[in-house]
Structure formats: C-alpha cells, structure tokens
Amino acid sequence: MQQLAPCVWAHVIEAEGFPTLAAVVLTSRRAIVVDTLTGPDEMAPVLEFLAAEAGDRHRLVVNTHHHWDHVFGNAAFPGVDIVAQRACPRLIQAELQGGDESRRLPPPEGVALPTITFGDRLTYADEDQTVHVIHTPGHSEDSLVVFLTQSRLLLGGDTVEWPLPNLCQHDGRDEWVRTLRQLKQLPVDLVVPAHGPAMDKRIIDANERYVDGVYEAVAAAKASGTGRGDLDLPAERFLTTGAAVDDVYRKAHAENLLWAWDEV
Ligand SMILES: [Zn+2]
Numbered sequence: 001m002q003q004l005a006p007c008v009w010a011h012v013i014e015a016e017g018f019p020t021l022a023a024v025v026l027t028s029r030r031a032i033v034v035d036t037l038t039g040p041d042e043m044a045p046v047l048e049f050l051a052a053e054a055g056d057r058h059r060l061v062v063n064t065h066h067h068w069d070h071v072f073g074n075a076a077f078p079g080v081d082i083v084a085q086r087a088c089p090r091l092i093q094a095e096l097q098g099g100d101e102s103r104r105l106p107p108p109e110g111v112a113l114p115t116i117t118f119g120d121r122l123t124y125a126d127e128d129q130t131v132h133v134i135h136t137p138g139h140s141e142d143s144l145v146v147f148l149t150q151s152r153l154l155l156g157g158d159t160v161e162w163p164l165p166n167l168c169q170h171d172g173r174d175e176w177v178r179t180l181r182q183l184k185q186l187p188v189d190l191v192v193p194a195h196g197p198a199m200d201k202r203i204i205d206a207n208e209r210y211v212d213g214v215y216e217a218v219a220a221a222k223a224s225g226t227g228r229g230d231l232d233l234p235a236e237r238f239l240t241t242g243a244a245v246d247d248v249y250r251k252a253h254a255e256n257l258l259w260a261w262d263e264v
C-alpha cells in the first residue's frame with residue numbers, strides 16, 4: 001500500500017496494461033475502500049491493511065462505477081455495505097448478463113451488488129474529515145468521485161484519466177464536459193485517477209481539452225467526407241505537453257475516435 005495523504009492509501013495493480021487503483025480512506029469513524037479492482041484476490045493487500053490499521057472503524061466500500069476493473073472484487077467484503085450511484089446495480093447486472101463476447105468473466109465468488117445508492121451526492125461527515133461522494137456522469141452514466149474535504153484530495157475514478165480518458169458512454173460528451181467544469185471548482189490540491197498518476201488539477205483541464213477536441217475534430221472530419229476507418233487524428237494532437245502515450249493508450253485513443261465518429 002502506498003500512502004497518498006495522512007489518511008489515504010492506494011493499492012495499484014496492472015489490469016490488461018492499465019495501472020488500476022483501489023484506495024483506502026481512514027476517518028475517525030470509518031474505513032472507506034474505494035473500488036475493488038478485477039477480483040477478490042487482488043484485494044488481499046487491502047484486507048491485510050484494514051486488519052492492521054483500521055481497528056474497529058466501520059467498513060464501507062464505494063464503487064466509482066460499474067465497470068469490471070472497479071467492481072469485480074466486491075465479494076472480498078462480505079457483509080460490508082457497498083455505496084454506488086443509483087444506476088450502478090442495474091448496469092453491473094446488464095454487463096454480467098450481456099451476450100457481448102468481449103465481456104469479462106466474473107470471478108467464481110460472483111460480484112456483490114451495491115447496497116446503498118444515491119442520486120447526486122452522499123456525504124459522510126466525521127469529526128476529522130467530510131467525505132462527499134458525487135455523481136459525475138461522462139465516462140459512464142453512473143460515474144462518481146470521492147472528494148475528501150479536509151485532505152483537499154479527489155479520488156477521480158475514471159472521470160479523470162491520464163494520459164487520456166475513455167469515451168465509452170454513448171452520447172456522453174456534454175455531460176462529461178459539464179462534469180469536468182464542475183470538478184474544477186472543487187478546492188482540491190491532489191487528483192487521484194483510477195488509472196494514472198496522482199497530480200494537481202491540470203489533469204481535469206487536460207481531460208476537458210481531450211474530450212472537446214476529439215469530438216470537434218471527428219465531427220469536422222466526418223463533415224468533410226472522411227470515412228469511419230480513415231480518421232487520421234493522432235492522440236498527441238489532443239494532449240497537453242508531457243502526456244506520453246504507450247501502445248495501450250494508443251489503442252484506447254483509436255477506439256475513442258470510432259466512438260466519437262458514431263456519435264457526431
Ligand atoms: Zn477503469
């Protein structure tokens with residue numbers, strides 16, 4: 001476990017080439033686990049950490065959204081409440097039942113569904129920390145972030161990502177840009193995405209620039225007659241300086257272009 005702030009720790013694994021993070025927040029009364037990675041086995045270091053450090057604090061799990069790399073380890077916390085946005089349980093079930101060949105097989109333990117859901121915002125106010133869980137649609141319908149007021153830290157899920165985000169919500173552009181503009185208003189010093197390094201609020205600007213830029217460039221190319229398979233728009237064109245793109249993110253960018261082409 002890596003310490004990010006006085007009361008925040010992270011456990012990072014590699015999931016199909018993407019660094020993927022689960023976090024633990026300790027308040028005076030609660031031990032909050034944010035995301036459960038790709039299966040219960042991957043959460044073993046988090047369980048060990050809780051056994052050693054969390055004492056009798058009340059355990060709680062938060063799923064930042066329904067995707068497999070954030071919820072497949074839910075079964076590692078039997079009897080613990082799982083918090084998510086209202087749409088999340090339905091989306092997990094749809095993904096588990098979907099006939100899509102590319103879907104991931106759930107772990108043998110199954111995927112425990114969220115037990116506490118909310119619409120726009122849920123707040124836990126403890127003596128030393130106020131924890132806001134905020135709905136931030138864009139990457140997915142049910143995406144949320146966890147804002148730690150006293151730590152001035154934001155656990156961003158996939159609402160922010162480095163070097164570039166994944167445009168997988170159909171018709172998500174306007175919602176996402178609105179979400180990112182709202183996030184910029186929060187008093188935070190450290191933004192921790194589920195995929196990518198912790199950094200300051202530059203990541204929010206970088207993602208807004210990418211989302212807006214990709215949709216605009218793809219719309220212009222489509223209007224001028226460029227076919228779906230002929231888009232020549234390298235990722236670098238939409239990135240802020242310093243963002244390096246490896247093969248995994250080059251592929252993600254190519255998929256983003258196709259998503260955008262189908263929508264504009
Ligand atoms: Zn993810």
